[in-house]
Amino acid sequence: MSSKSETGHVKNVANLEDLISFCRGYGASYNPVKDHMKLAQLTTLYEEANSVLNELKLGKTNFDIATNARRIAFNDLKPLSTKIVNAFTVLVGSDLAIADARGINRKIQGTGTRKKTDTTDASESEMLPKSISTSQQSYDRFIDHLGSLIKLLEQYPTYTPNESALSIDQLNTKLNLLRTTNTSLIDTYTNYSNAMMHRNKLLYDVETGLIKTTKEIKQYVKSIFGATSPEFKQINKLPFKTLTRQVFS
Numbered sequence: 001m002s003s004k005s006e007t008g009h010v011k012n013v014a015n016l017e018d019l020i021s022f023c024r025g026y027g028a029s030y031n032p033v034k035d036h037m038k039l040a041q042l043t044t045l046y047e048e049a050n051s052v053l054n055e056l057k058l059g060k061t062n063f064d065i066a067t068n069a070r071r072i073a074f075n076d077l078k079p080l081s082t083k084i085v086n087a088f089t090v091l092v093g094s095d096l097a098i099a100d101a102r103g104i105n106r107k108i109q110g111t112g113t114r115k116k117t118d119t120t121d122a123s124e125s126e127m128l129p130k131s132i133s134t135s136q137q138s139y140d141r142f143i144d145h146l147g148s149l150i151k152l153l154e155q156y157p158t159y160t161p162n163e164s165a166l167s168i169d170q171l172n173t174k175l176n177l178l179r180t181t182n183t184s185l186i187d188t189y190t191n192y193s194n195a196m197m198h199r200n201k202l203l204y205d206v207e208t209g210l211i212k213t214t215k216e217i218k219q220y221v222k223s224i225f226g227a228t229s230p231e232f233k234q235i236n237k238l239p240f241k242t243l244t245r246q247v248f249s
Helices: 004-025 039-074 077-091 095-109 129-154 168-204 210-225 230-236 244-248
Strands: none
Touching (some): 004 039, 004 168, 004 230, 039 210, 077 095, 095 129, 129 168, 168 210, 210 230
């Protein structure tokens, strides 16, 4: 389901199409001096606005897909880490090495190593753009901790579990998967973020945006036909809203 803000962006663009149609209907009477208010430029603005909204939809879809893929890839990391340490404890006789493995596992589990204010982990159900930086640090740490655990395992030839999922080769494959899905999310977020910036500039730039242009057009039509004219009333009822929370957050 679309959010109210997303619907608002779409409504702004849809209302621009209505505004263009009304202005075209005024015939030769609609003859503004400023180029960006002329019908040809308004039509171009409308087409570009629709294009950027579609670009944003695609960016959001790809971002959601990448977010889900990463969540799935990281979902079993904590129980997997515990299984690794249990196998390591059985197969390796060094108390110091076992202590090191358990220390890395505690970092992966998030027990005794994080500040209480850091609640982000790989099972988070929300990945909002404004929080991606903090969340990304957590995923980077998970990758780093698993890499450290694998490096520790590689130092002990006796670590040869029968369970294939716990073998060093499979763990390296898992590590590569975590890196790949993490990188994919970073790339798709960049595309999504760029699409949001493109939309915000096109619609809400204080000097050149759609909202500013439509205000000027309403004033122009008012100056031509008068404040009580049916023409002005016709276009003045079209709402164009600046969605500041989306634009500046």
